[in-house]
Amino acid sequence: MHIEPFVMERWQSTYEHQVELNLSDSGVHPLTVQELLEPGESESLLDQRLIYTQSNGTPELRDRIANLYRDADRENIEVTNGGAEANYVTACTLVRPGDEVVLQMPNYMQLWGVFRALGAKVRTWELTPDLENDTWHWDLDRLEQLVNADTRLIAICNPNNPTGSVLHSEALDRIAGIARQHDAWTMVDEIYQGAELDGTSTPSMWGRHDKVVVTNSLSKAYGLPGLRLGWILGPEDFVEECWGRHDYTTIGPGALSDHLAELALEPVRRQRILDRTRDILTGNLAIAMDWVNGQQQLRTITPRAGAFLMLKYEHGINSLELAERLRVERSMLLVPGDHFEMDGWIRVGFGDDVDTLRAGLDRLSDVLQQLDASSV
Ligand SMILES: Cc1ncc(COP(=O)(O)O)c(C=O)c1O
Numbered sequence: 001m002h003i004e005p006f007v008m009e010r011w012q013s014t015y016e017h018q019v020e021l022n023l024s025d026s027g028v029h030p031l032t033v034q035e036l037l038e039p040g041e042s043e044s045l046l047d048q049r050l051i052y053t054q055s056n057g058t059p060e061l062r063d064r065i066a067n068l069y070r071d072a073d074r075e076n077i078e079v080t081n082g083g084a085e086a087n088y089v090t091a092c093t094l095v096r097p098g099d100e101v102v103l104q105m106p107n108y109m110q111l112w113g114v115f116r117a118l119g120a121k122v123r124t125w126e127l128t129p130d131l132e133n134d135t136w137h138w139d140l141d142r143l144e145q146l147v148n149a150d151t152r153l154i155a156i157c158n159p160n161n162p163t164g165s166v167l168h169s170e171a172l173d174r175i176a177g178i179a180r181q182h183d184a185w186t187m188v189d190e191i192y193q194g195a196e197l198d199g200t201s202t203p204s205m206w207g208r209h210d211k212v213v214v215t216n217s218l219s220k221a222y223g224l225p226g227l228r229l230g231w232i233l234g235p236e237d238f239v240e241e242c243w244g245r246h247d248y249t250t251i252g253p254g255a256l257s258d259h260l261a262e263l264a265l266e267p268v269r270r271q272r273i274l275d276r277t278r279d280i281l282t283g284n285l286a287i288a289m290d291w292v293n294g295q296q297q298l299r300t301i302t303p304r305a306g307a308f309l310m311l312k313y314e315h316g317i318n319s320l321e322l323a324e325r326l327r328v329e330r331s332m333l334l335v336p337g338d339h340f341e342m343d344g345w346i347r348v349g350f351g352d353d354v355d356t357l358r359a360g361l362d363r364l365s366d367v368l369q370q371l372d373a374s375s376v
Pocket residue numbers: 026081082083084085087108157161189191216217218219225228229230
């Protein structure tokens with residue numbers, strides 16, 4: 001199977017550990033194992049035998065995940081290595097050559113590449129920026145026009161990466177209705193659920209019609225990307241099929257990750273983790289917005305969720321060129337809008353520690369000022 005490069009992930013994989021300041025991440029500053037554990041728990045971790053655990057996730061972990069959703073149980077859950085594997089396995093299970101899929105854009109772009117590699121015809125449903133009103137618009141009538149009897153699935157990322165916008169219940173119900181009408185699936189990547197700036201958890205797509213698959217992971221809202229722990233939530237027979245595919249990818253999650261994920265999703269601890277995330281997001285967004293407001297020729301739309309800010313600049317330079325210049329001359333990494341097919345924009349992650357954020361924004365100001373000066 002030929003697959004096009006996943007350019008954003010390639011960019012991050014290649015450079016994120018080579019630069020001094022990495023502002024390309026979309027989640028919050030990760031927890032240490034120590035911060036995750038409660039006092040006295042390290043023994044249980046050290047005693048963990050490094051076996052192949054139950055390959056679709058231990059029943060205990062699947063129960064914890066299922067409890068996050070109304071009317072779900074462990075048979076609806078497949079535990080994967082991160083949201084990336086959850087998306088990959090789901091797409092490979094659902095999509096056949098020649099299928100039409102409707103993909104919300106802009107998007108994280110993993111599914112863009114996978115759908116195309118699977119031989120699907122990708123139609124895009126665009127979110128459009130409205131800088132004047134500080135919001136992203138979506139047009140559900142347009143979505144309705146894009147979906148037809150050949151549509152296999154509608155894929156959405158909610159909250160959305162890279163815009164940080166959120167579709168609420170009414171819109172999700174309408175999308176479910178459109179899918180139902182054409183017997184299509186909806187596949188919703190909900191990885192930023194729990195990373196909302198105002199503390200209101202984004203409603204899940206789960207339960208809105210029969211053919212819903214949700215993917216998620218502990219990488220963003222929980223600050224645990226190094227666990228590589230994600231999941232697929234779907235109808236029981238569909239999840240069973242995904243498990244069979246998973247045998248071909250990574251078999252199952254790591255034993256330590258499964259164990260630590262079970263601890264992270266213990267309700268009181270989960271709340272503690274999400275509170276930490278919210279504190280980081282609100283504190284750092286204030287710093288980032290303050291900085292944006294002091295910049296000429298730079299505008300943004302306040303993200304409703306996620307630790308990233310899309311910035312629209314007017315400096316007459318291609319976004320990949322700008323990102324390359326920052327990387328080579330200033331040893332900092334951010335994501336060029338080109339990676340989302342949005343030249344003229346850059347994505348800046350604001351979830352890291354405050355010193356890294358401030359230093360990164362300073363370096364970005366310097367380069368933008370140089371560009372201003374050279375255009376005079
Ligand atoms: C929307 C979205 N889905 C999936 C992933 C991959 O998640 P994970 O690190 O859990 O594999 C990312 C990572 O940035 C993402 O933004």
